[in-house]
Amino acid sequence: MNLGRNKTRLAIEWDRAEVRLAVADVAPKQIKLRRFKRIALDADKSVDQQLEEILRSAKIRNQTAIVSVSQSQIESLNTSLPPASPNELAELVLNQATQSTEISEESVVDFYKKSGDKKSVNEVDVYAISQTFLNSIGNSLKPLRIQLATVTVRQLAMHSLLLRLAPHAIESKCLVVNRNESELDLLLNLDGELAYMRTIQLRHESTSAAELEKIISEIQRTIAVLPESTDDKRAIEQIYVFDQPGRNSATANQLSEALDLPVTVLDPLTNVVVKSSSEFDVPSATALIGLLWSDATEEVRVNFADPKKPPSKLAAVRRYVVAAVGVLFVLGLLGYFAWEEVTRAQAKANVLKKEMKDLEKSFDRLKGRLSTVSSIEKWKKSSPNLLDEFLDLHNRFPSAEEFAVGGFNYSPGRNGIGTITMSAQAKDQAAIKKFELAIRDKMHTLEINRPTQNPPSSDFGWRFDAIIKFKIREKKEFQVAWNEGVDDSSQQVKTDLENAKNDTETKDQLSQPNLNPEGDQ
Amino acid sequence: MNRSRVLLLSLLGAILIYFAGEYVYTNYYAIPLKEATDAERDLGEEIQQQKRKIRIAQRRIEKIDEINRQSLPSSLQYARASYQEFLLLKMTQSGWQKPNVTVSSPKTTKSIARFTFTVSGKCSTRDLVSFLYEFYSSGHLHKIKQLSMNPVAGGQFLNVGLSIEALALTRSSNKNELGSEVGESLAIENLDGYLPIAIRNVFSSDGDKILRTITISGITSNRRGNKQVWFSYGNQQTEIVDVGGSFQVGSFEIKVEGVDRERAQIDLNGRKVSVRAGETIADAIANDAATATAQLNNKK
Numbered sequence: 001m002n003l004g005r006n007k008t009r010l011a012i013e014w015d016r017a018e019v020r021l022a023v024a025d026v027a028p029k030q031i032k033l034r035r036f037k038r039i040a041l042d043a044d045k046s047v048d049q050q051l052e053e054i055l056r057s058a059k060i061r062n063q064t065a066i067v068s069v070s071q072s073q074i075e076s077l078n079t080s081l082p083p084a085s086p087n088e089l090a091e092l093v094l095n096q097a098t099q100s101t102e103i104s105e106e107s108v109v110d111f112y113k114k115s116g117d118k119k120s121v122n123e124v125d126v127y128a129i130s131q132t133f134l135n136s137i138g139n140s141l142k143p144l145r146i147q148l149a150t151v152t153v154r155q156l157a158m159h160s161l162l163l164r165l166a167p168h169a170i171e172s173k174c175l176v177v178n179r180n181e182s183e184l185d186l187l188l189n190l191d192g193e194l195a196y197m198r199t200i201q202l203r204h205e206s207t208s209a210a211e212l213e214k215i216i217s218e219i220q221r222t223i224a225v226l227p228e229s230t231d232d233k234r235a236i237e238q239i240y241v242f243d244q245p246g247r248n249s250a251t252a253n254q255l256s257e258a259l260d261l262p263v264t265v266l267d268p269l270t271n272v273v274v275k276s277s278s279e280f281d282v283p284s285a286t287a288l289i290g291l292l293w294s295d296a297t298e299e300v301r302v303n304f305a306d307p308k309k310p311p312s313k314l315a316a317v318r319r320y321v322v323a324a325v326g327v328l329f330v331l332g333l334l335g336y337f338a339w340e341e342v343t344r345a346q347a348k349a350n351v352l353k354k355e356m357k358d359l360e361k362s363f364d365r366l367k368g369r370l371s372t373v374s375s376i377e378k379w380k381k382s383s384p385n386l387l388d389e390f391l392d393l394h395n396r397f398p399s400a401e402e403f404a405v406g407g408f409n410y411s412p413g414r415n416g417i418g419t420i421t422m423s424a425q426a427k428d429q430a431a432i433k434k435f436e437l438a439i440r441d442k443m444h445t446l447e448i449n450r451p452t453q454n455p456p457s458s459d460f461g462w463r464f465d466a467i468i469k470f471k472i473r474e475k476k477e478f479q480v481a482w483n484e485g486v487d488d489s490s491q492q493v494k495t496d497l498e499n500a501k502n503d504t505e506t507k508d509q510l511s512q513p514n515l516n517p518e519g520d521q
Numbered sequence: 522m523n524r525s526r527v528l529l530l531s532l533l534g535a536i537l538i539y540f541a542g543e544y545v546y547t548n549y550y551a552i553p554l555k556e557a558t559d560a561e562r563d564l565g566e567e568i569q570q571q572k573r574k575i576r577i578a579q580r581r582i583e584k585i586d587e588i589n590r591q592s593l594p595s596s597l598q599y600a601r602a603s604y605q606e607f608l609l610l611k612m613t614q615s616g617w618q619k620p621n622v623t624v625s626s627p628k629t630t631k632s633i634a635r636f637t638f639t640v641s642g643k644c645s646t647r648d649l650v651s652f653l654y655e656f657y658s659s660g661h662l663h664k665i666k667q668l669s670m671n672p673v674a675g676g677q678f679l680n681v682g683l684s685i686e687a688l689a690l691t692r693s694s695n696k697n698e699l700g701s702e703v704g705e706s707l708a709i710e711n712l713d714g715y716l717p718i719a720i721r722n723v724f725s726s727d728g729d730k731i732l733r734t735i736t737i738s739g740i741t742s743n744r745r746g747n748k749q750v751w752f753s754y755g756n757q758q759t760e761i762v763d764v765g766g767s768f769q770v771g772s773f774e775i776k777v778e779g780v781d782r783e784r785a786q787i788d789l790n791g792r793k794v795s796v797r798a799g800e801t802i803a804d805a806i807a808n809d810a811a812t813a814t815a816q817l818n819n820k821k
Contacts, residue, residue: 338554342550345561349561353560355568356567359572359575362575369582369585370578370581372585373585373588382664383666385707386668387657387715390718391715394717394718397721399790400722400725404725404726405723406672406726407671409669411667412667475706476708482708
């Protein structure tokens with residue numbers, strides 16, 4: 001797309017007698033015509049053979065060329081094709097062209113759609129040009145570093161110019177007349193479309209009147225065949241002639257009178273700035289100006305240098321491949337992020353596993369020493385502090401006149417229990433009961449065996465064996481017991497003692513102690 | 522290929538792609554990620570637990586140094602000799618007669634040697650209390666496994682037999698001699714706290730015999746009004762005790778709590794007795810008992 005910036009174009013067009021060249025700066029709204037040149041052709045040589053030499057002589061090089069060819073150098077075909085999408089339409093046109101006898105197989109084919117779409121029948125004008133001819137033009141330009149950008153049909157360029165200069169022609173049926181040095185172009189515009197075209201070779205007549213007569217007769221002949229050629233029965237509404245306004249007004253009037261139709265002269269130089277007009281001639285330059293406007297507005301309908309083609313299978317495959325690559329790329333990207341996320345989580349888990357193993361090793365190393373500490377602590381706790389235990393028992397034993405110990409043995413038990421066996425003497429049964437009540441508590445159990453009465457002469461009336469089992473305590477437990485329990489226990493002992501005074505058969509009441517190591521009674 | 526076939530194939534392809542994608546997503550993303558995150562969470566918790574275990578273990582292991590200091594010397598020979606010497610010294614210092622200490626061959630494991638010392642001798646209850654106080658006040662790795670006490674001479678003395686177990690660690694801080702660690706296992710810090718055991722002396726077979734000899738021979742009052750109680754007992758022995766004061770006779774501690782014109786209120790090993798001047802303590806106790814019985818009978 002041209003964004004309003006000027007571009008320089010070399011426009012080339014020819015007929016049987018001469019080549020016409022124009023170098024211009026083109027923009028969508030204005031054309032600056034810098035050079036215009038007409039060079040006669042050697043009738044014995046073809047155009048493509050002479051083109052390079054002509055351009056060299058004109059010292060034109062390093063340009064972008066747009067070329068229009070005449071009707072005689074192309075084949076055209078009007079065809080109706082089934083509803084199709086643009087890509088499908090190109091394929092249908094090519095298929096039609098290949099099968100047509102009018103168009104040779106080696107031709108370059110381009111077309112433009114006049115009407116129709118995906119859902120309705122397509123009316124298409126097909127144009128073909130010889131590939132050899134096209135190549136020869138390109139080859140002529142190549143040595144001069146001239147790039148062939150456009151090759152179109154001269155009549156199409158002129159029709160484009162008509163629509164530009166007479167926009168209302170888009171809704172009318174009119175005839176366009178343009179006369180060159182040796183040719184007369186007649187174009188039928190039918191509602192904005194080029195419906196018919198005819199090029200007539202002109203011989204130099206002796207007088208201008210004879211020449212006008214010839215032109216009028218050709219126009220009349222053409223008008224006569226139009227209804228059959230176009231299937232349109234409407235009468236011609238208007239005749240347009242490309243020329244400089246006022247230059248040939250008499251001729252225009254004569255045409256109008258002879259044909260009984262209004263004749264309008266269109267000025268091709270509208271919005272065209274001409275820098276050099278030494279060889280400039282409006283009718284001759286009309287096709288070139290139309291060509292330049294088509295290029296400036298990018299409205300070239302047919303371009304043999306870049307014809308419309310159905311998308312190749314390779315292109316379709318390429319599109320699928322690109323899409324597949326895109327999808328794969330996205331999937332790959334997603335996969336990469338997913339993989340990275342999983343890998344990161346796994347790596348973190350592995351780091352934690354390693355840390356866990358290290359910690360386990362550390363703990364295993366500590367285990368040996370911990371085992372020593374544990375076993376020694378356990379060993380320590382299995383032994384009571386006998387001095388504190390003695391003091392605790394001493395505080396509970398009845399008074400000296402009531403109670404005495406005859407033998408005392410301590411041995412360790414299991415599960416934190418110590419055992420004291422003793423033989424003891426008591427003044428009376430009440431003293432035994434007193435002893436029993438004083439010893440038993442949460443920490444001590446007492447078993448009294450074989451209470452026997454001593455002889456009357458003895459200081460103590462009774463003797464017996466006792467087994468005290470006690471829970472091994474730490475010093476804090478003794479301290480707490482002594483600080484908190486002294487008053488309560490002494491009160492309890494006194495109360496129990498009062499009750500025991502009425503007991504006569506102490507032995508019967510000496511219950512077996514509860515050996516619960518927790519001391520619950 | 523007609524349109525419906527293309528549609529069907531596209532649908533089939535879409536279904537295949539869906540299931541393939543689902544399979545890949547599940548087996549190569551969702552499951553491994555869940556396993557990894559679960560493992561991460563579980564391992565995190567396990568690591569915290571393990572760290573806690575290690576912290577606890579380290580705190581406990583810090584005691585190993587203390588234990589090594591408490592150990593007998595790591596050399597078995599020095600351990601045996603030094604600890605035997607320690608026991609004999611403590612027995613002698615406590616007043617034991619004919620102290621004797623023997624030791625058997627140690628039982629050894631990889632890191633511990635276990636000695637058993639057998640101690641025997643004759644001592645008073647006070648001597649035994651003193652010895653035990655010294656024993657538990659020293660911070661060696663030792664403990665009493667067995668103890669037997671048999672009174673002789675009416676409980677004035679005891680024939681004592683002890684079986685003591687002591688440990689020597691191979692990593693002991695003490696190489697050739699016993700350490701000087703102080704034991705902290707006793708509930709009372711000073712020896713005096715344990716002397717009531719000796720005073721009470723539960724092994725004494727005298728019973729209340731001595732109480733029959735203790736008589737209040739007088740109650741006096743000086744110019745300042747301070748009253749004193751005179752106790753006579755045994756072989757013409759006399760104790761003069763102020764109110765609030767006390768004295769020890771045999772297994773009895775007698776404390777004067779109050780005095781009136783003809784009676785003294787005493788505390789006899791925690792028992793309250795009112796003794797009239799000229800009366801023995803034993804008679805006073807008997808009278809109290811008779812009075813209590815009479816009161817009970819009257820109540821009935």
